[in-house]
Amino acid sequence: MGYIIKPLVTEKMTNITEKQNKFGFIVRPEANKIEIKKEVEALYNVTVVDVSTCRYAGKNKSRYTKAGLIKGRTNAYKKAIVTLKEGETIDFYSNI
Numbered sequence: 001m002g003y004i005i006k007p008l009v010t011e012k013m014t015n016i017t018e019k020q021n022k023f024g025f026i027v028r029p030e031a032n033k034i035e036i037k038k039e040v041e042a043l044y045n046v047t048v049v050d051v052s053t054c055r056y057a058g059k060n061k062s063r064y065t066k067a068g069l070i071k072g073r074t075n076a077y078k079k080a081i082v083t084l085k086e087g088e089t090i091d092f093y094s095n096i
Contacts, residue, residue: 003031003039007092008079020083023090027080029055036080047085054079 008024016022027036033051040048058076062069084090 003028003035004043004080005077007090009092016081021086021089022081022083025080025082027053027078029076029078031078031080033080036082040082044090046088046090048082049085050083052081052083054081 005026005028008026010024013024016024023040025036025040033053036053037048037051040046055078056076059074060071061074062071064070
């Protein structure tokens with residue numbers, strides 16, 4: 001276990017969740033769809049219909065500041081979009 005790092009709560013993902021009952025998660029790069037499905041079902045007590053995954057590469061970024069040019073790199077990550085059974089939902093804000 002431990003493949004899910006965190007839920008993906010962005011404006012775009014929230015719109016997809018409201019319209020299509022899909023939820024996004026940042027997952028570990030070695031996780032496969034079956035492992036992601038089992039973990040989401042165990043953590044949130046829901047029925048998963050479909051899992052889609054995407055890998056994102058890290059990108060080089062630079063910006064100009066008073067101190068000069070600062071260079072850095074964004075992290076690479078894997079995103080999983082989970083489709084739930086009709087009528088089921090996940091509340092990420094329930095334990096705040």
